[in-house]
Amino acid sequence: MKRNLLLIGAALSLSSCSTLFGPATTNVTVIGLNDFHGNLEPTNFAGVKVPDPADPAKQISLRTGGVEVIGGYLDQERAKNPNLIFVGAGDLIGASPVTSSLLRDEPSVIALSKLGMRASSLGNHEFDQGLKELLRMQNGGCDSNAPDKACKFQNPYPAAGFQWLGANVVDKASGQPVFAPYSIQEVGGAKIAFIGAVTKTTPTIVSPDGVASLSFLDEAASVNRYVPEIKAKGADAIILLIHEGGVSKDGFDQPACGTLTGPIADIVNRLDPAVSAVISGHTHQGYNCTINGRVVIQGDFYGHLLQRLDMTVDKRANKVTAIRAANVVMDPRSTPRNAAMTELVARAKTLTDAVKQTPLGTVASASILRAANAAGESALGDLIADSQLAATADRGAVIAFMNPGGIRADLNATGGGTTVTFGDAYAVQPFGNTLVVMDLTGAQIKALLEQQFDNPNPGSNRILQVSKGFTYSYDSTAAKGSRVDASSIKLNGAALDPARTYRVTMNSFLSTGGDTFSTFKEGVNVLQLPNLVDVDALAAYIKANPGVAGGAQDRIIKVR
Numbered sequence: 001m002k003r004n005l006l007l008i009g010a011a012l013s014l015s016s017c018s019t020l021f022g023p024a025t026t027n028v029t030v031i032g033l034n035d036f037h038g039n040l041e042p043t044n045f046a047g048v049k050v051p052d053p054a055d056p057a058k059q060i061s062l063r064t065g066g067v068e069v070i071g072g073y074l075d076q077e078r079a080k081n082p083n084l085i086f087v088g089a090g091d092l093i094g095a096s097p098v099t100s101s102l103l104r105d106e107p108s109v110i111a112l113s114k115l116g117m118r119a120s121s122l123g124n125h126e127f128d129q130g131l132k133e134l135l136r137m138q139n140g141g142c143d144s145n146a147p148d149k150a151c152k153f154q155n156p157y158p159a160a161g162f163q164w165l166g167a168n169v170v171d172k173a174s175g176q177p178v179f180a181p182y183s184i185q186e187v188g189g190a191k192i193a194f195i196g197a198v199t200k201t202t203p204t205i206v207s208p209d210g211v212a213s214l215s216f217l218d219e220a221a222s223v224n225r226y227v228p229e230i231k232a233k234g235a236d237a238i239i240l241l242i243h244e245g246g247v248s249k250d251g252f253d254q255p256a257c258g259t260l261t262g263p264i265a266d267i268v269n270r271l272d273p274a275v276s277a278v279i280s281g282h283t284h285q286g287y288n289c290t291i292n293g294r295v296v297i298q299g300d301f302y303g304h305l306l307q308r309l310d311m312t313v314d315k316r317a318n319k320v321t322a323i324r325a326a327n328v329v330m331d332p333r334s335t336p337r338n339a340a341m342t343e344l345v346a347r348a349k350t351l352t353d354a355v356k357q358t359p360l361g362t363v364a365s366a367s368i369l370r371a372a373n374a375a376g377e378s379a380l381g382d383l384i385a386d387s388q389l390a391a392t393a394d395r396g397a398v399i400a401f402m403n404p405g406g407i408r409a410d411l412n413a414t415g416g417g418t419t420v421t422f423g424d425a426y427a428v429q430p431f432g433n434t435l436v437v438m439d440l441t442g443a444q445i446k447a448l449l450e451q452q453f454d455n456p457n458p459g460s461n462r463i464l465q466v467s468k469g470f471t472y473s474y475d476s477t478a479a480k481g482s483r484v485d486a487s488s489i490k491l492n493g494a495a496l497d498p499a500r501t502y503r504v505t506m507n508s509f510l511s512t513g514g515d516t517f518s519t520f521k522e523g524v525n526v527l528q529l530p531n532l533v534d535v536d537a538l539a540a541y542i543k544a545n546p547g548v549a550g551g552a553q554d555r556i557i558k559v560r
Contacts, residue, residue, distance in 0.1 A: 024316045026188040029081050030239060031074065032307035033117075034089035034281030034299055037125065038096025038108040040345050042066040045304040047252055047286060048329060062331065065303030067111045068345060069330045071338025073306065074115055083188030086116050088162070089281035089298075089307075090123025090198055090243025093137065095408050098356045098426040099348050104149040106157050107348040109137055111341060113161025119183040121196035121241035122166040123281060128431060130210030131178070138164055138179070146432075152351060165196020165241060168222035172215050181226050184235055190313040193235040195223050195275070199244040199263070199282055204516045205405065207509050219244060220270035227272040236313045237320045238275045242267070245283030245298050252286025252305060252327045260289040260296060268296055276320040279307050288325050295325045303330055356423030361542040363420050364549035368411040370428075372404065375474075375558035376452075376463025380411055380428065382551020387541035388435060388534065389467035392505040395437045395527060398491060399445075400467040400505040403515050405460065406431060406534075411550075420542055422535075429535040433507035438523030440504050442489070442496040448519040449474070449484045462515060466555050467505075473557035488557070507534050 044061035052058040078084050092112060093105035100108045126134050133145050140159030144150030151157050167181035182195040197219045203211050223240055230238055246262025264280050268291045271278075277295040286300040288307075299305035305327040312322040370380040381402055389400035409427040413420050440448070449472060452462045473488040489496045496502070506520060508528075513521045542548060 025312050025314050025321065026083060026190050027081065028187050028190055028192060028237075028311045028313055029077060029084040030192070030279075030309040030311065031077070031084060031086045032089055032241070032279040032297070032299065032309070033070070033086070033092070033112075033303060034243070034279070034307070035091045035123070035284055035301035036088070036108065036112075036303050037091055037301065038093050038100030038105050039065055039302040040067050040100055040108060040111060040348060041097070042069065042332060043302045043304070045300065045329070047300065047304065048331070064330045064332065066330070066332075066345070067115065067303075067341040068337040069332050069335045070303055070306065071115050071341040072336035073328070073330060075338055076336060085118055085185055085187050085192065087194055087241055087279065088112070088117060088120025089241050089279045090121045091125040091281060092120055092123065094123070094125025094128040095430050097430070098423045099345075099352050101426070101430050102149060102352045102355060103153040103348060104144060104146055105137070106150070106153045107344060109160050110154065110158070111344050114340060114344070115338070117162040118185050119163045119165055119194045119196065119241065121243050121281070122164050122169060122179060122198040123243040124199060124202040124205050126164065127202060127206045127211050130207070131214065134164075153348065165194065166198055167195050167226055168197045168200065168217040168219050170215050170217060172213055178214060181222075182230055184230065184233060190236045190315050191234055192313070193230045193238045195226055195230070195238065195240050197223055197240065197242045197244070205514070207514055208512045220267045223275065224270075224272045227274050231274060231318075234318065236315055236318045237311060239309070240271065240275050240278045242278060243281045245280045245285060246287075247283060247285055248287035248289055250287065250289070252288065252300060255288050255325065257287060257289040260287060260291060264296060265291060268292070268294060276311070277309055277323055277325070279309075286327055288327055295323050297325050297327065299327050305329060356421065356426070358422045360420050360422060360425060360539050361548075362418045362546050363411065363413055363542065364418070364547050366413050366416050366418065368550035370404070370407045370410050372461050372463065373553045375553075375556040376404070376461050377551075377553045377556045378404065378407070378465065379550025379553055380407055381465025382468070382553065382555065383411070383541075383548065384429070384534075384538055385465045385467040386551065387538045388505050388507075390541050390544070391532060391537035392435055392437050392529070395529075396503040397437050397505040398503055399470045401448075401510065402465040402507070403510055403517075404463065404465060405515065406433065406507065406509065407465075418547070422539060425535055425538050425542065429538060431509070431534070433509050433534045435505055435529045435532045435534060435537060436508055436511035437503060437505050437527040437529065438511070438520070439501045439525045440519070440523050441498065442500050442502065443498040444519050444522055445496060445502065445504070446484060446486055446489060446498065448517060449489070450481055451517050451519060453480065453483050454516060463556065464517075468551070468555070471555050471557075473559055475559040477560050485559075
């Protein structure tokens with residue numbers, strides 16, 4: 001017995017020596033994905049041009065991304081370095097194509113889980129369907145607010161295989177985090193801590209009702225709060241996954257750029273020095289920059305690029321001694337496909353293609369664009385507002401308003417022709433917002449139009465798209481509250497009467513004050529139309545108007 005104890009003691013001593021005298025450093029690869037938005041299949045990436053097969057003299061965007069190629073790349077790189085960890089920077093779901101969103105984005109979460117994702121920051125779009133539904137996406141089950149979509153891909157839905165992280169998302173009543181603030185992952189013997197945060201502007205860009213119980217705190221202060229706790233647990237590296245970003249003058253493939261501006265720059269400048277690198281998102285930009293010597297990277301959107309950090313970690317000193325950062329194009333020409341992902345995408349398409357391919361009617365051109373003119377008005381915005389007015393005219397509506405942020409893509413006719421399918425329309429309006437009708441006075445409509453210039457998200461277009469017959473002009477240089485010329489606000493050529501009541505239509509997101517348009521919350525005689533979804537209104541309008549064109553963009557005039 002004594003001999004056995006001596007042998008055990010010797011083994012323990014050897015184990016301790018191995019820890020003390022084994023390799024001090026390890027090489028860890030971190031792969032990041034931001035703003036995936038349920039894009040299971042490849043999409044056009046403007047960052048890389050290739051010859052058009054139909055006309056080699058013409059250059060077109062390379063189709064990149066998709067879980068098959070992302071999975072193939074991860075397989076390939078894991079074979080080179082098993083010390084690889086896959087993480088996200090938010091908006092993995094929400095505002096998704098029909099192949100994912102008609103199945104409540106469950107195929108996308110299942111795909112990313114199967115690809116080995118370990119953690120992701122929350123994004124604002126994770127909250128599109130409210131907190132309860134997001135918790136279901138995290139924890140599994142079929143108790144959904146969309147029973148017609150939930151658990152249709154896999155029953156029961158098995159839960160995410162990764163943790164959504166939100167250090168700055170707390171319950172208003174208790175002040176406690178609703179999601180884990182951080183996750184420590186062991187990779188190659190090193191402890192890598194990931195802290196997650198989401199833009200504090202989230203309540204202004206999602207339906208307020210869905211996040212009414214939550215507070216979104218300052219990002220940097222929330223991250224810094226957890227750094228001592230993480231260090232006390234022996235973390236060798238700390239990486240911030242954050243759904244907030246900026247813009248850079250340099251290309252996605254330019255290393256160590258120094259031109260990054262926007263909210264992320266302020267956040268990074270206030271971070272604890274122990275945070276070694278920042279994987280960011282939200283602004284749909286490709287950049288690879290440094291701020292005060294710290295890597296700050298973002299990978300475009302839809303999986304076109306993956307962020308890659310190759311780190312040398314000193315396990316004895318508990319620190320990162322080197323980081324090499326790069327954005328990697330998910331190029332199907334040079335990257336193998338993951339067979340399991342091919343099977344998953346095929347199943348999702350089988351379940352959704354019948355709906356997706358249903359023809360609605362014809363349009364005047366192959367594409368109706370969402371790009372706004374100098375006044376902030378778009379041809380597609382006009383068309384959508386017209387469709388919502390037409391859908392609610394029998395409820396007395398005379399004006400319709402549409403938020404530009406809810407228009408997620410151009411209306412592209414299938415195959416470059418003029419026939420539009422339900423899938424084409426759904427790509428434009430994937431949120432499933434329902435329509436609402438209410439009464440506003442002329443004075444309230446003037447106040448609403450002035451709120452377009454109270455922008456909590458600088459750089460974004462907040463000019464509401466309006467239905468035909470409603471016109472006005474504005475001067476962006478005028479004093480706050482006086483930018484819209486009251487005498488120019490007209491309905492069918494007649495000046496709006498400030499004291500008169502008008503019946504107006506908007507989507508359910510706007511109706512509760514979304515995008516900080518609080519005037520909508522003052523409406524009276526509110527009629528909720530739970531069975532009238534915005535995309536269905538657009539579909540019906542296209543059916544009823546063969547060859548319909550986008551609006552002429554002449555309803556809103558910018559004087560200066």
